[in-house]
Amino acid sequence: MDAEGTLRERLVDAGVELVLTEGSGSVGLREIARRAGVSHGAPRRYFPTHRALLSAIARRGFEELGFRSVAATRETTDPRAQLAALARVYIAYARERRGMFELMFRHDLLDSDGQAGAPAGPRLREATRPMFEQVVALVARCREEPTQSSAAVTAAALWSNLHGIAELWSWGSLQLALGGGAGEEPDDGPDRIVEAALDAHLGPAAS
Template identity: 60%
Template sequence: MDEPETIGLRERLIDAGVDLVTAEGAQALTLREIARRAGVSHGAPRRWFPTHAELLSAIARRGFADLQDRAAKAVGGAETGPRARLTALATVYLDFALSERGMYELMFRHDLLRSDRLGPRETGLPMFGTLVDLVGRVRPEADPRVLAGALWANLHGIAQLWGWGSLPLATGAGDHVPLLNAALDAHLGPEDRR
């Protein structure tokens, strides 16, 4: 088999996985189903991905790239202040988590991925670095890594509980924006929203 065809099949397997996780969630990502959707035998993925975790990592890499692109555009296009940029970043994160639920779940399930095969730029680390930087600018007296970690955990919790229907039920809220604003205020201090 020549090189372009090999690369084409590798990408076809990843594309099939991305489509599957988007449609049915991370639990549907079996080697057999990905191979079936790519139109190859169930053993064919092993040629390019020796383990299931390596194929899942390649699929997650696409999600990280998509989220990073969205975040870079939002932060770059936001007002110039660090609080506005942080709000834009948090909004993109929650919007991605709620609109791409299967991919989002896979991306942060490092117990399923070959995290050692994902380079730092192929994970959430660049976005977390941006979060740390912006938190440090808004709250220079705090440890920015710890505070950014707490904010990230809070955003992740909002995404999960909103997606499962728990937060709308418990709070009666019609959308997640008031919860996002409350999380930002809790971690960064209140913002004047006149």
């Protein structure tokens, strides 16, 4: 990687750290520059706007989630088992990388199609679409959906369910709803709820 690429990555690294420690609302070009140890004008060479900067940080999150997903699904070719593995990775990422998870799906704040004029900036859409397309393909195999569009609707419903589980579990709401006390967590974590969600959208697993 050349010096220009290295500096861009340093700026994104600083942004990720800021999101994880203080939330996406604290991310600004000047603060990123300060943390990266460069002049306050340096980030604008790569991120002309705040949306462009947030999009680059979010893209890093999708790359991280993608690497985890590949590792989690490598051990099986069964589509339902792969979906279960993806679901566990998704919820674990939400719990471990809270600020990043919240930013990644705020497309009202992000620039999905480009990065606001940054010529070398990768498109966020290139990082976000593969994840959903993988879920659609696995749902189609599980359900033997007759069309791609029907598989996409089922996949979207399943994703919405899993996203809700991730959010509510991170907030502690599901634990309370299931009879646990504040801060208490069952030994199997949210796994039973994930299985219930898969059953609801795909039908019971074959015995």
